[in-house]
Amino acid sequence: MELSDIFCPNESCPDFGKKGRGNIVCYEIYGKNNTKLLRCKTCKTRFSERRNTVFFGLHTSEDTIEKVVRCLAEGNSIRATARIMGIDKDTVYRIFDRASKHCLKVLDSLLSDLHIEECQLDELWSFVKKKRKT
Numbered sequence: 268m269e270l271s272d273i274f275c276p277n278e279s280c281p282d283f284g285k286k287g288r289g290n291i292v293c294y295e296i297y298g299k300n301n302t303k304l305l306r307c308k309t310c311k312t313r314f315s316e317r318r319n320t321v322f323f324g325l326h327t328s329e330d331t332i333e334k335v336v337r338c339l340a341e342g343n344s345i346r347a348t349a350r351i352m353g354i355d356k357d358t359v360y361r362i363f364d365r366a367s368k369h370c371l372k373v374l375d376s377l378l379s380d381l382h383i384e385e386c387q388l389d390e391l392w393s394f395v396k397k398k399r400k401t
């Protein structure tokens with residue numbers, strides 16, 4: 268993920284929601300996924316790069332999210348995925364909803380983060396489109 272694609276999440280910051288201002292800097296990298304901790308130079312707010320990703324706010328491990336996305340990508344329904352994973356279908360739906368609302372840029376990082384093959388992702392998107400129609 269490029270820093271220029273990330274905006275300040277602080278709603279009272281003058282640069283809130285504005286990308287490519289050069290106000291976002293990386294000040295630390297942590298964890299096994301090398302998650303970047305970012306800082307807005309304008310308001311000094313610190314936040315994780317996950318703030319802007321599919322994972323943010325989901326109280327589910329990345330491992331589970333990865334399996335859920337794979338499961339959906341292979342054509343399983345939300346209900347079936349919930350059954351296979353042994354988790355609540357609302358949780359599956361939240362992950363699906365979050366994934367489907369994200370732009371391609373985020374999907375690119377999802378792709379590299381989750382090591383999903385491109386063809387699987389194509390399948391996921393045709394699945395998403397089908398679900399949206401119904």
Ligand SMILES: [Zn+2]
Nearest residue numbers: 275280307310
């Ligand atoms: Zn800010």
